[in-house]
Amino acid sequence: MTSALLEVKNLKKVFTVGAGIKKKKVQAVRDVSFTINKGETFGLVGESGCGKSTTGRLAIRLIEPSSGSITFGEKDVTMAKEKELRTMRREMQMIFQDPYASLNPRMTIEKILTEPYKLQGLYTTEERNKRVISLMEEVGLRPAYRTRFPHEFSGGQRQRIGIARALALNPKLIVADEPVSALDVSVQAQVLNLMIDLQEKYGLSYLFISHDLSVVKYICHRVGVMYLGEIVEIGPKETLYENPLHPYTQALLSSIPSVDQRDRERIILSGDVPNPANPPSGCSFHPRCPSCMDICKIEKPAAKQIGDQLVSCHLYN
Amino acid sequence: MMSYIIKRFLSLLPTLFVPLLLIFFMLRLAPGDPASIMLGADATVEQVEQLREKMGLNEPLLIQLFAFLKQLVTLDLGDSIFLKKPVLTVILDHIETTIVLTIYALIIAIVIGLLSGIISAIYRNKSIDQIAMTGAMIGVSMPEFWFGLMLILVFAVNLQWFPVTGYVPLSEGFFECIRSLTLPAVSLGFVQAAFIARITRTSMLDVIHEDFVRTAEAKGLSNGVIVFKHILRNAFIPILTVIGITVAVLMGGAIAIETVFSLPGIGRMMISAVSRRDYPLIQGIVLFISVVFILINMIVDIIYTWVDPRIKYR
């Protein structure tokens, strides 16, 4: 096995919502642990709102974890001082889910893309400009657009700006939160190819958050499936896609729409999506699980290694 | 939030300390003292010295300060040197005019300011915008007292719609009271309206092109709802701040306006207290105004979080 680049252990995040009497605690991430190796792409999939973005932001400490530890290379990210963290940021970058909101509306694309170099004090002005142009070309944006402002772009173009910005510094780790969701398939293919090329060239690692399971399958080496703030199953993509163990993973894989097979058997999940402010007892998936047992309502399943996969489900005890 | 409010209340005392200390030393650094004023133009040096001695003005400053603070601890602001009444009583006697005037002027400022700011923002660079903004410019190019005098000439002397001067207390009828304060309130409020209008216009322009405005339009909402609800609320933080400040500015402006219109308010009292160097009274007024401002700013800060839920304090 290659060495671990990012190691996340027992990560937790609690948000408070509302004020006064209406105040509530939302457990966005409840006990998440995973490892990303050098040169590896780790996919994170799961229901919307289950805490993927939060996990991603926690992993590079854009928001403070409520508890848990993060190790990046040798360094402890959770303990890092403000200044240390800033230099570490050169090595870990993020592509944001909301491309438009993550761009300063008052800056031209050129400015936005030279920012990373400026901040890390890299290269001369000329060199920077050159790099910006090649970055734009790489993600399929016309360099002629570099004097435009974010609002003058289409959704997909904005997303590519976000990608270009994250790639600018040649980081070791990129947290990519839905990086290709707004791209048409041909551009998506371009971007994915680019990501793979970079990975091969520089040994980049990705934490790849996506809903598109085909894309995840295509690009990731290992995949973690999240449900309600917890990882319910982790495994290499081949085995996970072939042989999903957790009932939620199974449901997920059966729902993929595809051009090829129009009428397919689907596991449609019934029951309520639970409330992260008040998660169900026992296994958090039990209210919607097609194969729910009595024990699931009471006891939280422990993670269990089955082959290459790690799964938290009472079915396998 | 609650803890924030409590924290703010706790910080009230140290906050008050700043203006209090400042005013205490400033007053004593300033030339002129109450003893010589009290004795009048024909007094001799010895007489003044005697009185200074008697009034304790010759003590070292720190001892005076200590005495002052000791008095404050017992919530006693002392007696006005000239009015020979407890400072608190004097302030309470004059407070009604200033409060009614400030609120009235504030309403005028907010209504005129918000409306013309909104209209200007919507019709940006159209002639109505330019007219409103030129009006605003005229507003800020005129000293309040000067504008007040013009209003008197036009509306009191020539048209005789309003009295020239004087204040009718609320107890003698709301309508009469409002009538007596209309000209002063307009002269105070108009100038501030200009500022509110400008800031409203500019902050509205900051959000008028946001996506969520497009969403609101896609819902088929009427212009009014879009402007007053969706845009204004998002543009409201700077406007709110300015409105908060306006209260402060209005109270400051009241000094001139209350003098011009002979209104029995805090501002006019302040002027005479300063010109007579009535130390306890000045200190009392400053303390009072400070408390008012601190409370207003606190309220503004709290409204912030209500206007924009993204704002967080610790």
Added chain:
Amino acid sequence: QEKPSSGPGTNAAGEPKMGGTLKVATTGEPPTLDPTQTTAYSAQEIGWHIYEGLFTIDENYNATPMLAKDYVFDEAKNTYTIHLREGIKFHNGKQLSADDVVASLNRWGKKANYGKILFQNLQELKKVDDLTIDIVLKSPSPIVPILLAFPNQQSAIFPKEIVEAAGDGEIKQYIGTGPYRFVEHKPDQYIKLARFEDYKPLEGPAKGMGGSRKAYLDEILFIPTPETSVRLDGVQTGQFDFAEQVNSDMYKQIQANNQVDALITKPYWFTQIVFNKKSGPFTDKRLRQAFSLALDMKPMMQAAFASEEFYRLDPSIMFKEQKEWWSEAGKENYNQANLEKAKKLMEEAGYKGEKLRWLTTKEYDFMYKNSLVATEQLKKIGFNIELQVVDYATIVSKRMKPEEYEIFMGATTFTPDPGIWPIWESSWPGFWVDPKKDEMVKKLNSEMDPKERKKHLDALQAYFWEEVPLLKVGDFFVLSVKTKEVKGLEGTAFPFYWNVWKE
């Protein structure tokens, strides 16, 4: 509409009418309503309606009895024996008696400036019987009746109880014997007086402030209105009946308006430039003389008071209206605009353009205007003047400190007798320390014969113009305005509202 019978000068023609409220716009809020406590004009003008003294002044600014029926001066015993009028009632219903008078005068003697002057020379003050008092002096003094008569810081008679209750401080109830009684005071709003129904006027005609006082008006409201033009506006709209002290430049406007009448208070005060004689260049009297010789008073006064209706160039330290005191002694040193001579004197005094700090204020508009025009004139012959325009409070305290200034601007209010001018005191700011002057003042103040006194005054004034401890610029008068309905109002130095009615 104007009635044919009324118009300027025909005030007295109409029949007096009872009733009505007179609204007077005053320049400011009085600091107190205790007339003994303050010299502030704003307090006095209200006070002389409420309180009366033993004497008051007539149309020639001489003393005339008020609460006193008559008096005799016993030269042998140096004693004034004063008889009180009978049946005089205070506003609280109490009868006036000698006890009240003794108590009130004792307090006045301690607190009031003029009282102090009288009491310096006082042997004894005593009640003879219920309606008679004796004032026993140490040495003869001609100025006792006028001191007791003068309306400013007047020797008001209060009920004894009220004087006792006041102790060292202010009186707490405003009770006197005047034609109007105090009703209420709303600070910064108004002070309300109402007719005193039990008032017993003197027999005979009115003589200035003396003689018969008749209260035609039901009420008088004194409404503090600091802004000049607003006072005028108020009269124009009928919100006020009378506005005191408006800007003299408004005279034309007032004359053009047939709803209102102008009223000129004459005499009023004179303006003066006071030198620091304790330290600095002006310790040299030649420099003071140079300063004085260089000035042309006319533009200074014109800038401040617009037209000759409102000022008068006159060297006398007593006003022309104070007929027996008026003097032209020393006039050759006044208003010369003689630059040659001034320059020579400057050189002799060794003045080499040192900076001269001149304290002045805009709170009194005329002080600023006088000093600004003077500065412009003096610049031309090499005076290096730095005008320090400060608030009045600053002047009042800075002028005590000789190191703070060379010149300050001031004014002299109407003074009833030349002997009691504050400038004679060596410790009065500006500090005129001069034994010769002291000697001359003493002579003036112990001589009983008016003719002799006038001679002493002439000499003193001549010396004054030679020494120039301060420089008189000119007399000025005050423009007030009233509505046409107000009748019987006269433009004296001390406006009052008895014998005044509204049509």
Added chain:
Amino acid sequence: MIYHLFRRKTVLIGLGLVVFVICLAVFSSLLTSYDPNGVKVEERLMSPSMQHIFGTDDFGRDVYSRVIHGGKTSLIIGATVMLLAVGAGSLIGLFSGFYKTLDHVLMRIMDGLMSFPGLVLAIAMMGVLGGSLTTVIIALSIVYMPRVARVVRGSVLVVREYPFIEAERALGASKIYILFTHILPNCLSSIIIQATFIFSYAVLGEAALSFLGVGVPPTTPSWGNILSDSRVYIVQAWWIAVFPGAAIMLTVLGLNMFGDGLRDMLDPKLRKV
């Protein structure tokens, strides 16, 4: 950038006005033959004529000359107070909006200062420093600074929660950098408005102070003190007030037009028209 700025007609007019006024002030001595302080009492309160195109004041001084010379004083006061108050106020506002701990300290001090009467401040400073332009400038700056600080802080509180700020942090931007390169530009529009207003407030504030005798020495003409002295003569001599008033208005108008243009230029969404 500059291109966008000068493409606008209003910006050009605004700038033109400001430059015009500045030129008048700079070349004041060339533009008039009258001494602004030349007292000529015989000619007092003359209405505008060929001889005195703006008439004369109550000392018989030429109003035109006074307005021209007064511009110098007023522009210096307006501009300096604007720079000081807006500069310091913006800094304080930025920092206290961004750093929550600073907020408590700085804003409380500002609250305290805001309630402090400028008049007393000016009188006291005069006592210590003497009456001068500097005193007036410092006093007015201290009075207006807290206002700017509050407004800026209010905007910062909103902007700092924008998602792109988080994106900047992800790039490793330091707080200071974020504060100045990202938050500040997004608060600029209210700062610009403040600046234009403080200019006129300062010019007029000086009038109020000089009326009370704590302004610039009254022998130095300024728009403020001309205006303030004129108020007695509103009816008799309108010209004394109207001309300095108009001068203030033109300047403020020019500044505002320029400020608006600047603001629009800095807002890319409004640029294209």
Added chain:
Amino acid sequence: MTRPLLQINHLELSFITPKSQVQALADVSFEIQEGEIVGLVGESGCGKSITSLSIMGLLPNESTRVTAGSIKFRDIELTGLNKQQIRAIRGKEIAMIFQEPMTSLNPVFTIGDQLTESVKLHLKMTHKEANDHVLSILESVGIHRSRNIMNEYPHQLSGGMRQRVMIAMALSCNPKLLIADEPTTALDVTIQAQILALLKKINLESKTSMLFITHDLGVVAEMCDRVIVMYAGQIVESGKVKEILNNPQHPYTIGLLKSIPRLKETRRRLDTIPGTVPQFGKMPSGCRFMPRCGSATEKCANEPLMVHVTDDHAAKCWNATGNEG
């Protein structure tokens, strides 16, 4: 055939910059029948969003202008309407789901407030009715924490939740035409499936027509009746979904289909279309796809015409004709 619900004819649209005017849409014509779901796919940046915005009359009027063409909704010409008139249609008759769910929600109002607003306006419901109505819609788009969510603010929601709020908002007034600009990109597949099922149900039950803009050809395959392919501001191919997926004519469509990552395959590289979209304003004079087209011929230097491959399949390519045989 019934009368089309929406008919767009020869729509042209330009961006106006200080220096120039750049054409962004050229001759766009299509129609949507009552009850039909039309997919709109195409390269990112080719003009899908602005097309949909022009239907709503929501183009930023400072910088964008419709220069020619007509948009007809039933019998109403939308381009000529004044504000009052178009407001009656927006939200009620035609609703839109925007692409950027974060910025499209007003940050300072609660979700509940923003949702009930249009319901109260268009359906004339009381506050309580509107609340219940909205709650049920939120449930149906898979938000089960709906009661809480109603009181929360946009920034407190995850991306997918925001998107579902946008969907709920658009559905709340039962519009006749729903324009959905990438409505499910931020959703996980289970929720996506649920929402697609919901939309389908609405489509069947209330005959709501839909214009479905998406990149996910899988979604198109599952949802749409017809599909329109756009490239560089033009429609290059349109027709029945099955037709197009099975028999794409335009080389761009073909390239697009090849780029899809497929679950079953285990390639390490995806096919892409070489080159990038030409810049607006600098369009090639002939076929706009020519510079990237593998099978371009000399003919392609002239602009091709829409060629009807079958009755309801047309492609804008010179080569398409040849395929017909």
